[in-house]
Amino acid sequence: MNEIVKILMDRDGLSRAEAENLFSDAQDELNNRLADGEDCFYICEEYFGLEPDYLMDLIPV
Numbered sequence: 001m002n003e004i005v006k007i008l009m010d011r012d013g014l015s016r017a018e019a020e021n022l023f024s025d026a027q028d029e030l031n032n033r034l035a036d037g038e039d040c041f042y043i044c045e046e047y048f049g050l051e052p053d054y055l056m057d058l059i060p061v
Contacts, residue, residue: 003057004048022047023058030058 001016008019026047033040044050044058 004044004050004054007050008048026058027060 002023005016005019005023008014008022009016012019014022026043029047030040030043033043041052041055044052044054048054
């Protein structure tokens, strides 16, 4: 399980499906911003209230 999904479930009480949906939405937004050449440094804060340190967990491998 992805670290961000785990945090959302533990911290926010989201179900796994809810957390995965939010994570997927953030990944889509990240891809859109990258395609448009926009800054994505604070996307984890915007979507999850997490530090930019978690950005690497959002990037698909």
